[in-house]
Amino acid sequence: MKLKLPAGEFRAYLFDCDGTIADSMPLHYVAWKTILGEWGCEFDEQLFYSLGGMPVREIIALLNERHTLSMPVEEIARRKEGMYYELLPQLKAVPEVLEHIEDAHGRVPFAVVSGSTRHSVTASLEALGLVDKFDTLVCAGEYQRSKPHPECFLLAAERLGVPPHHCLVFEDTEMGIQAATAAGMASVKVPMPWERAEALV
Numbered sequence: 001m002k003l004k005l006p007a008g009e010f011r012a013y014l015f016d017c018d019g020t021i022a023d024s025m026p027l028h029y030v031a032w033k034t035i036l037g038e039w040g041c042e043f044d045e046q047l048f049y050s051l052g053g054m055p056v057r058e059i060i061a062l063l064n065e066r067h068t069l070s071m072p073v074e075e076i077a078r079r080k081e082g083m084y085y086e087l088l089p090q091l092k093a094v095p096e097v098l099e100h101i102e103d104a105h106g107r108v109p110f111a112v113v114s115g116s117t118r119h120s121v122t123a124s125l126e127a128l129g130l131v132d133k134f135d136t137l138v139c140a141g142e143y144q145r146s147k148p149h150p151e152c153f154l155l156a157a158e159r160l161g162v163p164p165h166h167c168l169v170f171e172d173t174e175m176g177i178q179a180a181t182a183a184g185m186a187s188v189k190v191p192m193p194w195e196r197a198e199a200l201v
Contacts, residue, residue, distance in 0.1 A: 001199040003096045005168065006186045012162040013104060014153055014180075015097070015134075017114040019052055019172035020190045022124040023092045024084075031083035036063070039071050049192065052173035053115045053147040055140040056080060081120055088127045097170055097190055101133060109135040111156040113169075115146055135160060147175045150183035157183070 019025040029048050036043050041063055051059055056077045064071055101110070110133060114121045118139040125131035136159040143151045157164045169180035169187040180187040191199070 001096055001191070001196055003100065003170075003188055003190065005100070005188055008168070008186055009166075010108060010168040010186070011166040012109050012111065012157065012160045013100070013168050013170065014111045014113050014156050014185070015101075015170045016053065016172060016176050016190075017112050017121045017124055018116055019094075019192070020170050020176075021093060021097055021101070021112070021130065022128060023094045023193065024124055025049065025052065025172075026193060027087040027090060028084055030087060031080050034083055035076060035080045036071075039069060039076075041067055041069055041071065049173075051175075053171075053175045053179070055115045055146055056117070057140075058146060081117065084120065085123055088123060091124060091127045093128045093130070094190060094196075096196070098130075100170070101130065105133050109160045109162065111136045111138060111160055113138045113152045113156045115140050115152075117141065147173075148178035148182065150179050153179055153183040153185060157185075 015021050018028060032043050057073050060071060060073045060076050112121055112134050116139060118137060121137055121139050122131060138152050138156045143155055145151045153169060154164060157167050164184040167185045169185050170190055171177050171180060171187055172190040177187050177189060
């Protein structure tokens with residue numbers, strides 16, 4: 001399955017990390033289910049994927065509200081991240097995106113723009129041997145308003161010194177695509193894991 005890029009001359013590529021560069025969403029979901037299960041907190045897989053790009057602490061706050069729970073946000077976030085790190089040896093790159101990283105590396109600057117923490121993003125990229133390919137990382141805690149707000153993408157463009165309309169965003173979620181559009185950037189939608197699997201059949 002090939003990713004079809006929009007027409008245009010792009011001077012920077014901005015990548016989401018989880019589900020875009022790293023095929024990490026299934027591993028994140030296992031980590032969530034394991035930790036939340038201790039609190040009897042349901043986390044539907046469809047809801048999980050719809051919240052892609054939302055910072056971990058915001059997800060916990062949302063689940064607390066939705067299920068009238070009082071899970072300790074910092075503790076759950078720390079333990080969920082820890083569980084994800086244990087699963088990292090299983091991590092693989094998304095082949096359709098890796099192809100573009102390898103093809104364009106050295107021709108245009110790259111940024112990662114993620115709702116995950118810098119530690120989590122760096123751990124994923126190191127596990128894939130890709131961390132050195134990126135000129136800057138924009139992660140949770142480094143901007144005020146999360147996707148679908150464009151702030152994180154605009155910050156990445158600013159760090160790379162490239163005008164927003166010359167940036168191409170790679171994203172796997174609707175929230176991420178909306179954020180890219182709001183930033184005035186072109187985007188390419190990376191299929192979900194099951195969509196990529198169906199394309200191979």
